[in-house]
Amino acid sequence: MLSGHGTAVDAFVTYRNLLFTVAYELLGSAADAEDVLQETWLRWADADLATVRDPRAYLVRITTRQALNRLRAVGRRRESYVGSWLPEPLLTAPDVADDVEFAESVSMAMLLVLETLAPTERAVFVLREVFALDYDEIAGAVDKSPAAVRQIAHRARAHVAARRPRGAISPADSRRALDAFRRAVETGDVQGLLDVLAPDVVFLGDGGGIRQAVLRPVAGADRVARLLASTPARAAAMSLRPAQVNGHPALLFHLDGGIDTVIALRFDEGLITAIYAVRNPEKLSHMRREAGLRR
Structure with missing residues (x-):
C-alpha cells in the first residue's frame, strides 16, 4: 500500500524510465512518450494510493492505456505524413546494447515492424515479450480477458517473427x-x-x-x-x-x-x-x- 504525496512522487520517479520505454515502444516517438508520461502522472497523482498494491503494475497499466489512446490518434495523423514516417531516434547508453534482446526491441527496424501491428496487438506484444508482464496484468491494461490476450499475443508473435531481422549479427x-x-x-x-x-x-x-x-x-x-x-x-x-x-x-x-x-x-x-x-x-x-x- 502507498500513502502520501512524497511516496507517490518517489514511486513515479522510480519507474519513470520504465514507463517512458513502454510508451516509446508503443508510439515510436519520444515526444509523444513524454506527453503520455505527463498524462500518467496526473492520473497517478489523483489515484487512491491506499488501494494500490503494486505501483509498477498500476503505473504500467495507466501508461499503456494513455499510449493506446494516443497511438490511435497519431495513426490517423501519420496517414497524411509527407514522405516516409520513421520512428524518432534516441541516443542510447552502452548498457542498452549489452541487453541484446532489449536492444532489438527498441531498434529502428523492430519499431517499424511494430508499426505493422494493430494498436492492441502492439501493446500486448510489447508488454509480454519485452517487459514480461503476465497475461492477467496485460488484460487489465488493454481491457481484454486473459484468454483473449493469450490469443492476441500468439498472433502478434507470429506476425513479428515473420518480419524481424534474420540471422543476428554480433x-x-x-x-x-x-x-x-x-x-x-x-x-x-x-x-x-x-x-x-x-x-x-x-x-x-x-x-x-x-x-x-x-x-x-x-x-x-x-x-x-x-x-x-x-x-x-x-x-x-x-x-x-x-x-x-x-x-x-x-x-x-x-x-x-x-x-x-x-x-x-x-x-x-x-x-x-x-x-x-x-x-x-x-x-x-x-x-x-x-x-x-x-x-
Missing part, C-alpha cells in the same frame, strides 16, 4: 560493417557500398516535409549505393560520426555544429538490408543526450 560485426559503410559514404566508393549492401536493400528518408528527403523508398543495391555516393558528407562543413542509436551502432551527420541526419541500419545475415535516414528536425531534439531506456 555487436562487433555490426561495428565493422558500419565502419566499412561509413568509409564508403565518406569517399563516395560505390563498390565499397555494394560490398556491404544486400541486393534488395531499401533506403528510407524522413524529412517530414521540413527537410529535403527521398519521398519514396529507394530499393536495390545499385540505386542505393549511387544515392549514398552522391551525398554531401564529404563537404568540409559536414562530418560523419558513429553513435549508439536505439541500442545499435549508427551514424550522425553533423553540419554547422548540429545534427543534420541520423542514419540507422538494419542487418540481415551480415549485410545491410535497410537504411533509415531521419532528417526531420522535430525528431532530432532527443539526440542531445542519452535517453533513459530500461525494462
